[in-house]
Amino acid sequence: MxxxxxxxxxxxxxxxxxxxxxxxxxxxxxxxxxxxxxxxxxxxxxxxxxxxxxxxxxxxxxxxxxxxxxxxxxxxxxxxxxxxxxxxxxxxxxxxxxxxxxxxxxxxxxxxxxxxxxxxxxxxxxxxxxxxxxxxxxxxxxxxxxxxxxxxxxxxxxxxxxxxxxxxxxxxxxxxxxxxxxxxxxxxxxxxxxxxxxxxxxxxxxxxxxxxxxxxxxxxxxxxxxxxxxAEGWSREPMTMLPGLSLLDEPVQEQEETSLDQMAGYLVAHFYDSLNNGDYVYAYSLLGGNWKEGTSYVKFREGYLMTRNVVIDDMHVSTRDDEATVTALLSVDERKDGEYVLSKYQVTYKAAYENDQLKLLTGTGKAIKK
Incomplete structure (x- = not known):
């Protein structure tokens, strides 16, 4: 059978x-x-x-x-x-x-x-x-x-x-x-x-x-x-956010004291933690509704299959009204021509709340020439 x-x-x-x-x-x-x-x-x-x-x-x-x-x-x-x-x-x-x-x-x-x-x-x-x-x-x-x-x-x-x-x-x-x-x-x-x-x-x-x-x-x-x-990845770097929970699972009064720029920084860091652990489903769940409408899960996952590890070298967060802009410099191990090479990128994300959940609304990136 x-x-x-x-x-x-x-x-x-x-x-x-x-x-x-x-x-x-x-x-x-x-x-x-x-x-x-x-x-x-x-x-x-x-x-x-x-x-x-x-x-x-x-x-x-x-x-x-x-x-x-x-x-x-x-x-x-x-x-x-x-x-x-x-x-x-x-x-x-x-x-x-x-x-x-x-x-x-x-x-x-x-x-x-x-x-x-x-x-x-x-x-x-x-x-x-x-x-x-x-x-x-x-x-x-x-x-x-x-x-x-x-x-x-x-x-x-x-x-x-x-x-x-x-x-x-x-x-x-x-x-x-x-x-x-x-x-x-x-x-x-x-x-x-x-x-x-x-x-x-x-x-x-x-x-x-x-x-x-x-x-x-x-x-x-x-x-x-x-x-x-x-499992060992989580033991080295514990998740700051868990699926289905508010960020950091803190009491409401403490969450209200946490600024949008801090939460946006956590969100981007957690996004890459999920990708590094191969949890593409959860990483995809952090995207906003409009982003998901324009990018299927299959296409999203394929975009990261050749990436072995992402390290955030530097991050800057600014806020305006109810939206945060996160700019990060990344070091990425990418598989090219059958072997892994180190690449550098600058990425920019817009983050805001959708239905009381902080999401990545948009994202852009560009390669940094060595």
Whole structure:
């Protein structure tokens, strides 16, 4: 059976695992020495199953939000950063994190994607804690034995076992696109979202449990190596704005004290952060309505596919009435003739509020000759 037909057959039954249990019933590049997590090959170490479970559970947490969403997460670096699913923490900046030793800690969402179901939550109290080992480069194979760890139905640190029953699965569960997934036979319930898929022999994290088939033992996990660069980018430079939230998620009175020129500068910086992380959907969402009408998402994305990294060298912001003008000097790594070259640009943006959201209304740029 071809993949498209297979995907269509399960599409109706497939739902995200985790997120809001009350609102929805769901079943379903930093060097290693800097990020602090050992990066292992599949099955590299052999430990007893009890040891692996004990060591893993210490680093897996339950995540709860004020909106009623509940899921899981796990410590992936020594900075106190947790990896989880975007649908677990969507729409909030601050979350409650419950650890295996019964502590309740505050966590802050420092990075989240609108098209890849991945997010990073920072918990300052966990800084300096040794994280789980990660499988960055190798891929699991069909038949590999795995453990799924999480908080299904609110039962924290539950372990389920199974095997990798399929690889390279691709799915779409609006608004997220899933590619190159592991299909697993480990039972996955509501609340498992964001928990780790662990290699049974080594205890290393293979993936992030994300979705499953209702009333089934078929689940799906995002390979950890596919999303580590994005997560590490947020850990290096946390987002100043999150999708669906007001800038900086500050109280209303504090937002009113923040000037338009500051917000416009944040907006442009965040626009390029999103592009650098490959989150073109979110970057496109920062454009104003008129700009979007004249530029399709496909055309917008194509314009940045050959760009590897953008650095803002200098920025100047001026305001007039209710509109801000942002002029920035950029250093850009662009792919030309099969190799990356450094280019310099001057760009100018107009920013103003549309429906209470600050947007980039227009943008122009010109190359600066060396």
């Amino acid at each position: 071809n993949r498209n037909r297979w995907t269509g057959l399960i599409g109706a039954a497939l739902i995200l695992v985790g997120g809001s249990v009350t609102a929805l019933y769901m079943k379903a590049q930093v060097p290693a020495e800097l990020q602090g997590a050992p990066l292992l090959a599949v099955g590299e170490q052999n430990k007893s199953l009890k040891d692996i479970i004990f060591q893993t559970q210490k680093h897996v947490v339950m995540i709860e939000t004020d909106t009623g969403s509940q899921g899981s997460g796990f410590l992936y670096n020594s900075e106190g950063d947790l990896l989880t699913n975007a649908h677990v923490v969507a729409g909030v900046r601050h979350v409650t994190v419950k650890t295996a030793d019964a502590r309740e800690l505050e966590g802050e969402v420092i990075g989240i994607s609108t098209d890849t179901d991945i997010a990073v939550v920072r918990v300052p109290e966990l800084q300096g804690t040794e994280p789980l080992p990660l499988v960055r480069y190798d891929k699991a194979e069909v038949g590999d034995e795995v453990l799924a760890v999480g908080s299904p139905l609110g039962f924290q640190n539950t372990i389920t076992t199974g095997i990798i029953s399929g690889v390279d699965r691709s799915l779409h569960i609006d608004p997220y696109t899933y590619e190159d997934l592991y299909q697993v036979s480990a039972p996955i319930e509501p609340g498992n979202s964001g928990g780790p898929l662990v290699d049974k022999k080594s205890g290393a994290v293979l993936g992030i449990n994300s979705a499953g088939l209702e009333d089934s033992t078929i689940g799906f996990s995002i390979p950890i190596g596919n999303v580590l660069p994005m």
